[in-house]
Amino acid sequence: MRYQLGIVGGGPAGMMAALIGDRFGIKTILIDDNPALGGQLIKQTHKFFGSKDHYCGYRGFQIGSILREEIAKSKVEVITSATVTGIYPGFILGLHHKERYQEVGCDAVIVATGAKEKFLIFENNDLPGVYGAGAVQTLMNVYGVFPGRRALMIGSGNIGLIVTYQLLQAGVEVPFLVEILPEIGGWFVHAAKIARAGTRILTSHTIISALGEEEVEGAVIAKVDDQFHPVSGSEVTIDVDLICLAVGLSPLSDLLWQVGCRMEFIPELGGYLAWHNERMETTVPGLYVAGDVAGIEEATTAMLEGKVAAISAVSHLLGPSDELSAMQREIIRELDDLRSGDFSQVVSRGLRRLYDRP
Ligand SMILES: Cc1cc2nc3c(=O)[nH]c(=O)nc-3n(C[C@H](O)[C@H](O)[C@H](O)COP(=O)(O)OP(=O)(O)OC[C@H]3O[C@@H](n4cnc5c(N)ncnc54)[C@H](O)[C@@H]3O)c2cc1C
Incomplete structure (x- = not known):
């Protein structure tokens, strides 16, 4: 089976990316190794801060449910309890599912695998x-x-x-x-x-x-x-x-090493991660990152990065357009706003170091 867009990881970043892909009519598959979509959100019982657009006032697990319902109503195909074990030439995703090895081919891939604990x-x-x-x-x-x-x-x-x-x-x-x-x-x-x-x-x-x-x-x-x-x-x-x-997280970047992305060590972002620009493009054309795997932050920025990565993937698949560029610029501006506070100084410094590396 071949899909236009394959997304590895069904946390906030991956779910949001899938919804954007679907909105533009992209044949999308979302793969997660847990029994249900949601990533870290399913265990977050505290209320989120921020604006209404960023689910302020909702608890993390409620945001997970909202996104799951939206995905259930969309055309996104979902495989849960499936671990992507490798990304091979031609964007063939190798996955372990129901005791079997399977392969899924894609034209573009977003890696949104999150983080592991230190x-x-x-x-x-x-x-x-x-x-x-x-x-x-x-x-x-x-x-x-x-x-x-x-x-x-x-x-x-x-x-x-x-x-x-x-x-x-x-x-x-x-x-x-x-x-x-x-x-x-x-x-x-x-x-x-x-x-x-x-x-x-x-x-x-x-x-x-x-x-x-x-x-x-x-x-x-x-x-x-x-x-x-x-x-x-x-x-x-x-x-x-x-x-x-609770001594920190580091990006779960194994697939990105394996696929041949250029990796950079940025301590402010949690350790080794795939080099990417603010459009979430890596050094492998057609492969994007979003969420904690692109630098440790939090669920709101993960969702916005998921949107940015998906818009880059849609542009790659359908060709660039003014509508896509304007939409992406607006979300990048939202991310910049979120990162302008005192508590985001370390992340912002890390991102500047990453973007400055040619
Ligand atoms: C342990 C932990 C606790 C946290 N607690 C809080 C908190 O209390 N409050 C808060 O605001 N933020 C918290 N965060 C941060 C916040 O949850 C994350 O920033 C946010 O969830 C990142 O979203 P994501 O989509 O990038 O990754 P995740 O939410 O981690 O989702 C990634 C998904 O990808 C799956 N996956 C990974 N590798 C593969 C693979 N090879 N194949 C298939 N699926 C794969 C994972 O199992 C997971 O379901 C926590 C993060 C962690 C790691």
């Missing part, structure tokens, strides 16, 4: 009870499973702060959140909420070890100096059965 090295970090924040969100918010009784959160970026709040809402105690930097990384509003609920946020602190034989029974934390070395004598043992790591 891990942290410390003694006993392989004990059961040490989780990534994403896994904790999935257990609690998707499967309704209690991940522990008393948690230590590592990392004060927005994911660490939001997941701490979600743990507290679920009835899990979170006595401490430790952050190695001297300042809290995420938004004040999220930090204030968890502080009011009783979580002590310890900046310039880190985890030294997890304690326990068969599973986590405690943790040792310590202060760090200005070189981020633990300060001897400052160690404190705390009673927890869950250690939750």
Whole structure:
């Protein structure tokens, strides 16, 4: 079977890209490895900020449902529980689906595979009870499973702060959140909420070890100096059965390495990613990126990038037009506006470095 547009990854970026492709009459296939479309949105229970156009006031999982319903009404073909394992010459997507290897041919491809969680090295970090924040969100918010009784959160970026709040809402105690930097990384509003609920946020602190034989029974934390070395004598043992790591994400870029995109290391955007311009075009003609795989940000920018990538793909397939260019310019302007705030300075710096590389 051949499609004009193949989209790998059915999170906010991929779903939005598919809807744009469909709007222009492009025969589109959307492939995701989870049982349902939505990506990270399905586990996000907090309300989004921003404008009405960006689903302000809706919770992440509600945005996922809205987009899923729109896709169900469209002509987009969807394959879930299918992992794309390679992109081969002629844009043949190799996928593992229902215990079988299958191939789908496309004229253009958007890779919107999202991100993976970074891990942290410390003694006993392989004990059961040490989780990534994403896994904790999935257990609690998707499967309704209690991940522990008393948690230590590592990392004060927005994911660490939001997941701490979600743990507290679920009835899990979170006595401490430790952050190695001297300042809290995420938004004040999220930090204030968890502080009011009783979580002590310890900046310039880190985890030294997890304690326990068969599973986590405690943790040792310590202060760090200005070189981020633990300060001897400052160690404190705390009673927890869950250690939750929220120490950053990196783009899930394996397919982009494999297909031969030029890759760049941009720490501000999470690590290695495919070089792309603001139209989300990579160095492989006809192949585009969108969302966290194009640099770690958040769901609203992922949706806008999905639109931009899809418009580039439509121009490639049908030929450029004034309508497409104007529409794309407008969305790029929206992205610039969203990235103009203080909290987007790091991302904006990373994007400038990426765009400046010839
Ligand atoms: C663990 C985690 C927790 C987060 N929590 C929050 C939060 O609380 N609040 C917030 O605002 N933002 C949060 N974010 C950020 C936000 O969710 C993301 O920025 C946004 O979802 C990115 O959208 P995306 O479409 O690029 O990727 P995703 O939403 O990650 O979707 C990518 C999809 O592609 C699928 N996929 C990957 N590889 C393949 C493959 N080879 N074949 C088929 N399918 C594939 C993935 O399984 C996934 O379904 C979180 C991100 C992560 C990773």
